[in-house]
Amino acid sequence: MDLTILSWGANGWGDEFFYGTLMTISVAICSFGFGIVLAVGATTMKLSSYKSLQALANGYTTIVRGIPELLVIYLVFYGGNTLLMSVAKGVFNYSDYIELPVFLMGVVCIGLSSGAYSTEVIRGAVLAVPTGTIEAAKAVGMNTATRFRRILFPQVVRYALPGLGNVWQLTLKETSLISVIGLAEIVRIAQIGAGSEKQPFTFFLTGLILFLILASLSDKGYLSIEKWANRGVRSS
């Protein structure tokens, strides 16, 4: 194994891997954030009293959690542009060629999947909030917004954190699938490097190690966030 090909600069792949890692992190953060937004919406729908909204949210989580992410990625990759162009033509009468950026397509796909898992976590967390605390807040005269901000939100965050930590790890790993549509993240860089340097093992092992580093850094970060969220909680 010749490791000089992993050096920085024009002859090495160190800098490519570095930017690939940054790309993986950005896709993961954007998808996770998009997923949380979707999850808050879907949770609200699931916990609402309208049957149709519940059914819509249940359909979303069931379908997305039941079919492979790769299938969704291929769908968005092959169909995203067509769909966007037909909408543009139908609604705005705009008929030039439009191409979605790969980054955006990736974030949409991974975010959809991440959101479905986050929905279940957040829903569980909302249901775990003791009703007594809400009733107490009502009794002291808080309005809905204040109640949400002071009582519901801090507790939901605390209950949801362990689950969301798992979803983050899942999302981080799922970003690797974007490599099939050509976004230059860790796996894609490893593929390109493996092809041009004829050392596939070295390159894929490097990618694997980068993911290991990201996972253990996330573990550390996650522990400190959890500590922060539980700062006011009595512990034995």
Place this chain on the structure above:
Amino acid sequence: MDIDIIKESIPAIAQALPVTLALVSISLFFGFFLAVIVALGRLSQHSLLNKPAYLFVYIFRSTPLLIQMFLIYYGSGQFRDELDAVGLWYFFKEPWFCAILSLTLNTGAYTSEIIRGGILSVSVGLLEAGKACGMNALQLFKRITFPLAMRQALPGYGNEVILMVKSTSLASTITIMDMTGVYKEIASEYFSPFEPIIIAGSFYLLLNYIITILIGKAEKKYALVTR
């Protein structure tokens, strides 16, 4: 919507269903044995056993399956001569072997944590009672620890099986024509991804629905008899 494409996709994707099923069942079968061994290794007192088991689980659970699969399938090519010398190249050049190997290792790592949780949930009192009846270590494991651990692990294992069905789609990236591989072929051939995804998606959903029902039945069957 083009009905012709739908008509064409149904038999094509249905033909790939056995491929997906084979990938799932073979890797779950071997993965389960691996998982039991790894779980026992992690619970062992010897650091010579529990450290490697921990490392195995840590690596396979914190990295994407896709890169594990690429490392095994494409990476093995870098050691072609060495593998050829020991007669293993015959296996590593086969995408099927590499797909099943990586899926097995991956599910083995995840399942071992589920089984470990199950084993840890078996109460000490039961084991003491078993010992008091004069059972040896093997009998204790076979009659008390294992069945109780399995019952505890069943819901978690059900989730793992569904994740495995989804994971097999990655085998399509190393040239195996499973349902996802066939979907991709149809979608790019007709430039229309919407019709075949209804078919492929339904097959996956149906498969996972059947698994959910089977696991639910098994859970009921092995549930604690409450009087």
